[in-house]
Amino acid sequence: MHILRFFILTFALAVTAPAFSQTDSLSAVPDSASATRGARVRATPVRKDTTIVPENQTQKAKSKVVKDSARLALEAMPGRAAWGSAMLPGLGQIRNGRWWKVPFIYAGLVSVGLAFEFNNRYYRDILKELQYRELHNQETRDPDYTPYDRSSLISAKDFYRRNRDLSILGFLGVHAINVIDAYVDAKFFRYDITDKLGFNVQPTLMPPLSFASVTPVPAIKFTISL
Incomplete structure (x- = not known):
């Protein structure tokens, strides 16, 4: 009877022992995992939000900010040349060495100025002649205009007035070309211009400037080929 109890107790212990050992091992895993996690948390230092900039980008940023005096002088040349020619024609060309x-x-x-003076003088003279004829019953003030009637004088007046206005635009155009030339010449100071750019000067004949004249006027023609 005692032997039977002994075998039953032994069998019960053999069956329940793995269950107790598995429970102990499962309960131990969270403890070890939590301990390991806590150790990692304590071992990890607190990092600040920092951005690592590559060395080549830093050098590029420094090169953009810091420029030598020679480069600054070259970059300032076009603006100085343009302002110089705007204030005094030819000053920018002198600064560029041209x-x-x-x-x-x-x-x-000077040519445009002379053209303005010539057309303005004849315009005012013919205008006075027309005003004099209106006030004095078509009598002639200047004997040079005796062969011309009223309609011819009006056409001549409009002709000289138009040429006078074109002379003003021509003066502004020459001045603008002077400024643009100084700026472009200084801008391309470091560049080499090939032989494709040509500049030709040759004599030519212009239509008569005077209303009563039929003789062509000699002039000089400038041609730029690109």
Whole structure:
């Protein structure tokens, strides 16, 4: 009877032992995992929000900010040359070392100025003649205009007035070309211009400037081929 109880107790212990050992192992896993997790948390240092910039980008940023004096002088040349030619025609060309362009600039300005004076003088003279005829019953003030009737004088007046206005636009155009030339010349100071750019000067004949004249006027023609 005692032997039977002994075998039953032994069999019961053999069956329940794996269950107790599995329970102990399962309960131990969370403890070890939590301990390991806590150790990792304590071992991990607190990082600040920092951005690592590559070395090549830092050098590029420094090169953009810091420029040597020679580069700054080259970048300022176009603006200085343009402002100089705007205030005094030819000054920008002299700063660029293109002093040989100055005579051409002033020749153009003087030519346009003479054309303005010529057309304005005849315009005012014919206008006075027309006003005099209106007030004095078509009598002639200037003997030079005796062969011309009223309609011919009006056409001549409009002709000289139009040429006078074109002379003003021509003066502004020559001045603008002077400024643009100084700016472009300074802008391309470091570049080499090939032989494809040509500049030709040749004599030519212009239509008569005077209303009563039929003789062509000699002039100089400038041609730029690109």
